[in-house]
Amino acid sequence: MTDRNRKTGWFFAAPLVVVLIPFFIATIAVVLIASFLEHDGFGGMIASFTLENYADLLRSDLTWKLYLSMVKFSVLTWIGTLVIGFWVAYFLVFHVRNPLLSIGLFLLGTVPFWTSNIIRMISWIPLLGKEGLINSTLRATGVIDEPLEFLLFSDFAVVVAYVHQLTIFMIVPIFNSMARIDKRTIEAALDAGATRSEIMRWIVVPLSKSGIALGSIFVLSMVMGDFFVVKVMSGGGSASIVSALFEDIAVLQYPPAAANAVVLLIVVVVVISLILRTVDVRKEITR
Amino acid sequence: MTIEKGDIELAGVFKRFGNFTAVDGVNLKVPDGAYCCFLGPSGCGKTTILRMIAGHEDPTEGEILIGGQNVVGMPPVQRRTAMMFQSYALFPHLSVRDNVAFALRVRGQSKQERYRAADSMLERVHITELADRLPGQLSGGQQQRVALARAAITEPKVLLLDEPLSALDEQLRIQMRTELRRMQRDLGITFIHVTHTQLEAISLADIVVVMERGKIKQAAPARDVYAQPKDRYVAEFLGGQNVLSGKVERINGETVLINAPDTEGIVVPLRDGMRPRDGAAVDIAVRRDDIRLRRPAAGAAADGWNAVNTRVLAVEYQGMYVKVILDSGSDREFVAYVPEREFFETAFSIGEIVVATWMAGQSLLLA
Numbered sequence: 128m129t130d131r132n133r134k135t136g137w138f139f140a141a142p143l144v145v146v147l148i149p150f151f152i153a154t155i156a157v158v159l160i161a162s163f164l165e166h167d168g169f170g171g172m173i174a175s176f177t178l179e180n181y182a183d184l185l186r187s188d189l190t191w192k193l194y195l196s197m198v199k200f201s202v203l204t205w206i207g208t209l210v211i212g213f214w215v216a217y218f219l220v221f222h223v224r225n226p227l228l229s230i231g232l233f234l235l236g237t238v239p240f241w242t243s244n245i246i247r248m249i250s251w252i253p254l255l256g257k258e259g260l261i262n263s264t265l266r267a268t269g270v271i272d273e274p275l276e277f278l279l280f281s282d283f284a285v286v287v288a289y290v291h292q293l294t295i296f297m298i299v300p301i302f303n304s305m306a307r308i309d310k311r312t313i314e315a316a317l318d319a320g321a322t323r324s325e326i327m328r329w330i331v332v333p334l335s336k337s338g339i340a341l342g343s344i345f346v347l348s349m350v351m352g353d354f355f356v357v358k359v360m361s362g363g364g365s366a367s368i369v370s371a372l373f374e375d376i377a378v379l380q381y382p383p384a385a386a387n388a389v390v391l392l393i394v395v396v397v398v399i400s401l402i403l404r405t406v407d408v409r410k411e412i413t414r
Numbered sequence: 415m416t417i418e419k420g421d422i423e424l425a426g427v428f429k430r431f432g433n434f435t436a437v438d439g440v441n442l443k444v445p446d447g448a449y450c451c452f453l454g455p456s457g458c459g460k461t462t463i464l465r466m467i468a469g470h471e472d473p474t475e476g477e478i479l480i481g482g483q484n485v486v487g488m489p490p491v492q493r494r495t496a497m498m499f500q501s502y503a504l505f506p507h508l509s510v511r512d513n514v515a516f517a518l519r520v521r522g523q524s525k526q527e528r529y530r531a532a533d534s535m536l537e538r539v540h541i542t543e544l545a546d547r548l549p550g551q552l553s554g555g556q557q558q559r560v561a562l563a564r565a566a567i568t569e570p571k572v573l574l575l576d577e578p579l580s581a582l583d584e585q586l587r588i589q590m591r592t593e594l595r596r597m598q599r600d601l602g603i604t605f606i607h608v609t610h611t612q613l614e615a616i617s618l619a620d621i622v623v624v625m626e627r628g629k630i631k632q633a634a635p636a637r638d639v640y641a642q643p644k645d646r647y648v649a650e651f652l653g654g655q656n657v658l659s660g661k662v663e664r665i666n667g668e669t670v671l672i673n674a675p676d677t678e679g680i681v682v683p684l685r686d687g688m689r690p691r692d693g694a695a696v697d698i699a700v701r702r703d704d705i706r707l708r709r710p711a712a713g714a715a716a717d718g719w720n721a722v723n724t725r726v727l728a729v730e731y732q733g734m735y736v737k738v739i740l741d742s743g744s745d746r747e748f749v750a751y752v753p754e755r756e757f758f759e760t761a762f763s764i765g766e767i768v769v770a771t772w773m774a775g776q777s778l779l780l781a
Contacts, residue, residue, distance in 0.1 A: 311503035314470055319517035319568065320491035329519075333507045 155392075162385035170379030180386035190387075193368050194394075200285060200357070200367075201350045207290035208346050209339065212297025216338075217331070220305040221313070233302060240295060248288050248359060255279040255287070280362025288360045293349055297342035304338030305331070340406040344399050351395050419481045420446035420571040420604035422467065427476035429462050429628075436462045437473070438628030444606070444621060446481075446571075449598050451615035452608045453651070454625035460608045461500075461576055463625075467606060468497045468574050480572060496570035500577040502561035504549035510560050511536070511545040517568045535563045538600070539593075555586045562594075566601060573598075575607045579614060591618060612652050616640050624648050645781040646697045655699040656748050657780065658722075662690045670779060672696060675743050680720045681774040688779055697780040704776045705750035707738065707760070707768045721771045724748065726762050738762065740770060 137144075162180055165173040184190050215236065223229040239247060254260045255278040262274040277283050308331065316326045332339075354369035368391050375384035422444040429437035437459040444450045452460035465471040467478060469490040477484050485493045496517075504513050511532050512519075518528035536542050539559040549557055558578065565573055578594065579587045595618055598605045609615050615622045616636040623633040624647075632644040643649035649657050660674030670690065672680045682698050690696050710723070730737040736757040742748030750770060762768055 309501075309503055309506075311499045311501070312505055315497070315499055315503040315505070315564075316516070316520075317470070318468065318490045318495075318497045319520050319564075320489070321516075321520045325520060329516075330505060 158385045158388050161382050162389045164382045164385075166380055166382045168380070170381070172381060180382045181390070183383060184386050184390060189371065190368075193366060193371055196365055197351055197368055199282070200289065201347055203286045204289040204293060204350050205343060205346055207286060208294045208297040209343070211290065211294050212301055212342060213335070213339070215294070215298050216301040216305050216335075219302055220308070221310075221331075233298075236298060237295060244292060245355075247292060248356060251284065251288055251291070251360070252279060255284055280360070280364060282361065282365060284360040285357055285365060288356050289350055289353075292356070293346045296345035296349070297339075300341035300345070301335055301338035304335050304341075308334045337406045340402050343402055347398055347402075348395055351391065351398070421479070421481055422450075422572060422604060422606070423477075423479040423482075424463070424467075425477045425479070427463070427466065427473045427478060429459070429466060429471065430474045435628050437466070440476075440628075440630055442623060442630060442633055444604060446604055447602055448620045449595065449605045449607065449618055450621045450623060451619035452606065452623045452625060453610070453612065453615040455610055455651075458625040459628040460623075460625050464497075464574050464576055464606060464608050467493075467572065468495050469493050470497070491568075494568075494571040495574055496565040496568050496572075497574040498561045498565045498576065498578055501581050502549075502557050504557060504560055504564070506549055509546050509548060510541065510552070513549065513560055514563045514567055516564065531567060532563075535567050538566075539563045539597070554582050555590060558582065558590060559593075562597060566597070570603065572604045572606060573601070575605065577608055577610070579609070579611075587614075594618065616652070624651060626651075641701070642778065643699060643780065646699075649697075649699040649778075649780060654702055655778075656702055656705070656742075657697050657699050657746060658742070658748070659695060659697050659744075662692050662694050662696055664692060665689070669774065670696075672698065674722070677720070677722050680722075680777070681718075682777045682779045683775055685779045688781065690779075699778040699780055700772050701776065702737075702749045703735070703751040704772045706771050707750055707752060707762060708771060709760075709762075710767060710769055712769075718774050719771045720774050720777065721769050724768060724770050726764050726766050726768055729762070729764060740768070 161172065163176050163178070165175045165177050165179070167173060219229045219233055223232060252259070256262070257274045257276070257279070259279065261278060262271075265271045266274065312330060312334075313326060316330050321329065352369060354367045354373055357365050357367045358370055368387065372384050372387045372391070375381075375387065422442075424440050424442045427437055427440045428435065440459075440463060452463060454460045462471060466473050467480070469485065469488060473486060478486055480493055480495065490497070505516065508516065511529060514535055515523075515528040515532035518531055523531075533542065533545065536545055539562055541556055541559045541563070544552060544556060544560075549560065552560065558581075561578075575594070579590055582590060591614060594605070594607070607615075607618060616639065619636050621633060622636050622639040624631045624639060626647050632639055632648045634642075639648060640652050640654060643652060643655060646657050649655040658674060658680070660672040660680060663671040663673045663679060665671075665684070668684055670682050670684055672682060674680055680698065724743075725741040726738055727741050728739040730739070732751075733754070735751045735753055738750045738752055738757070740748040740750060748770070
């Protein structure tokens with residue numbers, strides 16, 4: 128009987144296993160193994176075991192600098208997306224009375240995502256550039272004499288592009304968890320004499336916590352795994368872990384790249400598990 | 415008369431949502447410490463009135479006075495009202511104790527202080543042992559107690575209850591009904607309770623307010639509303655009455671003779687302030703438990719009794735009594751509640767021709 132149950136269990140799990148083994152477990156295993164191999168500098172890997180790749184990586188100043196800049200971009204982007212995402216979701220759920228309109232506006236918010244990432248990012252250039260819309264307007268109105276250099280090809284531009292690209296990933300889960308808040312609990316809080324800010328602090332934010340956590344996971348993992356936005360929007364002035372990794376691959380140094388990837392993976396996993404400790408996301412997904 | 419603190423007065427209150435008039439010129443006085451039930455079908459405006467008293471909705475027109483003070487535009491806290499929401503609206507992320515203590519937290523009381531107050535309130539509703547649970551882990555009845563405790567902790571002058579028993583099953587509903595009444599006596603404050611269940615209203619309330627389409631049809635003590643319905647709507651909504659129609663034949667001093675099919679004429683006492691014209695169509699009500707059934711062979715009805723020839727359509731056994739459904743000649747219900755023992759002494763069969771009789775003085779002319 129139990130034997131048969133076990134067989135049925137495997138049968139049901141089979142589709143997932145078939146997908147996960149080649150596309151997830153096998154690939155990670157390959158990267159993990161490669162990270163412990165020696166390399167000949169010409170793309171060849173020597174079957175051996177060494178920790179040299181990790182040691183090099185952790186000894187390099189560049190690595191620490193890149194992680195520092197990753198932390199900076201992650202935090203700034205997280206704050207930006209959280210503030211905007213939270214208020215957009217709050218507006219859609221609590222201020223748009225008509226649920227149809229709310230869903231409509233929500234869908235409207237996804238329209239920019241019908242175009243490619245690259246287009247959305249590049250469209251900032253005519254706006255933020257030296258001769259761009261913002262600079263020329265400010266100069267024409269006499270607010271500034273010299274164009275503001277920090278607008279484009281700077282850390283500022285990188286954060287702007289990240290926030291622009293990733294806010295929707297914050298809005299969706301927060302909207303989702305806010306939409307589940309029974310409006311009458313808000314009224315009950317009002318009835319008890321709570322002010323708007325108290326309702327926000329004691330009712331809305333705690334009940335949106337799982338949405339915030341999910342959104343944070345999306346945003347942070349995407350910022351940490353990015354290299355393209357940093358490259359384009361900083362004008363080559365900044366780099367990310369992934370761009371360093373990409374450089375390694377470009378010069379056929381696979382094992383150092385693999386070590387880099389493994390370390391990044393560990394960092395991301397640690398960050399996500401820290402977020403997951405604060406809320407029970409499983410509850411959110413299964414409900 | 416001195417104005418008591420929990421007096422409620424509605425004066426010419428209207429509420430319109432666009433073209434729809436939810437509350438249509440309501441005037442009502444509820445004395446302090448009364449248990450008042452708003453009774454009506456869904457969409458009759460009873461919940462809107464409750465929400466206006468609570469301050470979650472503003473009237474389009476008119477005044478709402480609590481303790482003699484116009485409260486329109488005031489936030490709920492200043493009105494000293496507290497609301498118990500339909501399906502309770504407990505805060506799902508807070509423990510029972512924190513739910514109950516919420517209003518005190520808003521008032522800036524220290525944790526110790528508010529927990530002490532919350533615990534004594536939990537004791538009053540007999541759920542001390544659940545203080546650390548989350549609302550999701552409670553049964554419907556337990557959630558209701560929490561909601562009651564949460565509403566009562568601010569020592570409001572008026573407690574507003576929106577369909578408080580509708581989420582419970584039958585057994586629990588009857589039990590909680592008693593509990594609500596006990597709490598109301600305990601707290602000694604005005605309760606306004608909205609319901610669509612007749613039995614709930616008349617078993618609980620000092621004053622029953624029957625509503626239809628935004629208007630008050632009758633506001634009176636439970637017994638008056640049940641036994642002396644003002645018009646056909648109230649009689650039919652409260653149940654327990656048969657409503658018959660006919661034409662006024664003539665008025666004889668204190669009584670009216672009414673012509674109706676299958677009868678020799680029905681005699682109904684005149685009611686204060688009612689003087690129908692000859693030939694006017696009128697409705698009368700007769701309580702279902704006032705009707706006596708007899709076989710035609712038993713002879714003519716005694717003096718002072720009305721009689722209607724009819725036929726038994728169906729019989730439903732109800733335990734304490736037997737519900738005999740009679741042919742009214744129209745689609746309206748005509749029912750006699752016959753005491754159980756009495757019914758089985760005679761045992762009318764379905765399809766049998768019977769005479770339904772009642773004392774003329776026991777029937778009621780409806781507006």
